[in-house]
Each structure stands twice: as C-alpha cells, then as structure tokens.
Amino acid sequence: MPDKNAAFVGEIPENYDRYLGPVLFEPYAADLVARLDVPEGGAVLELACGTGIVTQHLLERRAPGARIVATDLNEAMLAFARNKLANDEIVEWRQADAAELPFPDQSFDAVVCQFGVMFFPDKEKAAREAYRVLKPEGAFLFNVWDAIEHNDLPHIAHAIITKFFDDNPPDFYQIPFCFHDAETIRSLLTAAGFRQIQLSRAPLIAIAPSAGEVAKGLVHGNPVITAIRERDQASIPKIEAAVAEAVARQCGAAPVRAKMQALICVAVR
Numbered sequence: 001m002p003d004k005n006a007a008f009v010g011e012i013p014e015n016y017d018r019y020l021g022p023v024l025f026e027p028y029a030a031d032l033v034a035r036l037d038v039p040e041g042g043a044v045l046e047l048a049c050g051t052g053i054v055t056q057h058l059l060e061r062r063a064p065g066a067r068i069v070a071t072d073l074n075e076a077m078l079a080f081a082r083n084k085l086a087n088d089e090i091v092e093w094r095q096a097d098a099a100e101l102p103f104p105d106q107s108f109d110a111v112v113c114q115f116g117v118m119f120f121p122d123k124e125k126a127a128r129e130a131y132r133v134l135k136p137e138g139a140f141l142f143n144v145w146d147a148i149e150h151n152d153l154p155h156i157a158h159a160i161i162t163k164f165f166d167d168n169p170p171d172f173y174q175i176p177f178c179f180h181d182a183e184t185i186r187s188l189l190t191a192a193g194f195r196q197i198q199l200s201r202a203p204l205i206a207i208a209p210s211a212g213e214v215a216k217g218l219v220h221g222n223p224v225i226t227a228i229r230e231r232d233q234a235s236i237p238k239i240e241a242a243v244a245e246a247v248a249r250q251c252g253a254a255p256v257r258a259k260m261q262a263l264i265c266v267a268v269r
Contacts, residue, residue, distance in 0.1 A: 032142075
C-alpha cells in the first residue's frame with residue numbers, strides 16, 4: 001500500500017514548487033550543487049528529484065559533456081519536473097526507486113539527493129544502491145532537514161494543524177524532520193561502504209513574500225492537505241488562515257523571514 005505521506009499528487013507538485021520551492025528548497029539546492037564536482041564528460045544521478053529544483057541547478061553548473069539523470073519514484077512529481085524543464089533535452093528522466101536503481105555498477109561520478117532520504121522506506125538499501133552505482137572516488141551528496149524545532153515555518157504549520165484535530169491529527173510534518181541524527185547517518189553510510197564522511201549543519205533564513213503565500217504552500221504543497229481533506233474538508237480555509245496569522249506574528253507578514261536548518265552529508269565511495 002502506498003505511503004500517503006509520500007503521495008505528492010494532484011495539485012500538490014504545483015503548490016510545492018510555486019509556494020515552497022523558492023522559500024525552503026532553492027537556497028539548499030544552490031548550496032548542495034555548489035559542493036558538487038562532476039568532471040567534463042562525467043555523469044551525475046539525482047534521486048528524488050521532485051519538481052526539478054536541484055535539477056535546474058545541476059543544469060546551470062553542468063560541466064561540458066556531462067550527463068544528468070534525474071529520477072523520482074513519484075510519477076506526478078517527475079512529470080511536473082519534466083514539463084517544467086521541457087525545453088532542455090540534456091536531462092534524462094527516469095522513474096526509479098532509490099532502493100532498486102536501474103543502472104549498472106559504477107555508472108556515475110556523483111549521486112545527489114535533496115530532502116528525499118527521509119522518505120526512503122529502506123534507507124540502508126538506498127545507501128547501498130548509491131554506493132553501487134558510484135564510480136570509485138565518486139561522491140554521494142544529500143541533505144536532510146534538522147529537527148522541526150530548528151525550522152520555523154514547518155514547526156508553526158504542524159502546531160496549528162494539530163490543534164484543529166483532537167483525535168488522529170495529520171502526522172505528515174513528523175516525517176521530513178525525523179532523520180537528522182548525525183551518528184545514525186554516519187553509521188548508515190559506513191555500513192554501505194562509504195568513507196570520508198562529512199556531516200555539517202547549515203542554518204539559513206527562509207524568505208517569503210507574504211505570510212499568506214507561504215501558508216498556502218505549507219497547507220497545500222505537501223501530502224498534509226490530503227490528510228486534512230480526509231478528516232474535515234471544510235476546515236481547510238480556517239487552517240490556512242490560522243497558519244498565515246501565526247507565521248505573520250512570529251516571522252513577519254511581508255516579507256516573512258524564518259529560521260531553517262538542514263544537515264549536509266557528503267560521502268565518498
């Protein structure tokens with residue numbers, strides 16, 4: 001049975017990309033790709049490419065002749081990314097499970113993944129697969145969110161949404177912020193065979209045009225909206241308004257400035 005907390009379907013990809021992309025994901029995409037070193041004629045594999053935010057940065061920094069393969073298990077997100085970057089024929093798009101990659105051994109100079117590892121059901125197998133498809137000296141670069149307490153906007157959204165449901169509140173926001181223990185990550189990568197493992201925390205400031213816009217993304221730009229609809233469709237406008245009010249109160253109304261923090265992971269085969 002598919003995990004509803006990983007079901008980025010319907011209008012979710014568009015709202016994710018429009019309202020959350022520039023605020024939460026663009027800054028970390030630029031940071032992650034800046035750490036990448038793919039040689040001329042090399043190859044980079046992106047896991048969990050989502051709406052193509054990191055993919056765009058990979059294109060902009062691509063070395064001459066380098067190959068870019070962007071994958072995602074979620075067909076709706078992959079289709080959105082493919083359509084968004086439709087004019088660029090360099091990217092190879094593939095639907096793929098990170099735990100069962102359809103590529104030969106030692107195919108890539110780098111494997112990169114932005115905020116996707118937290119959603120992998122079998123993280124150990126995914127790490128082994130990343131190791132398998134990397135060439136010797138190739139690097140696995142990924143980021144994961146730090147604890148939700150270090151990320152103002154999701155923290156606010158989760159607190160507000162939970163207040164609307166006394167019984168069985170939506171739990172989506174617990175998932176992206178559940179995999180941030182450095183020693184756990186180091187052990188996982190070591191067990192997969194990686195070495196030269198570097199883990200560092202990266203605090204940044206999320207900036208949004210208005211509390212209303214970011215609230216729309218926080219409510220409609222991920223699978224929490226599906227959980228809310230299942231519980232009480234009529235509550236959606238009230239929840240969105242309450243999130244906007246709380247964001248404005250704590251982080252400013254226009255513009256919004258909020259703390260966010262991720263863990264950056266680099267490991268060499």
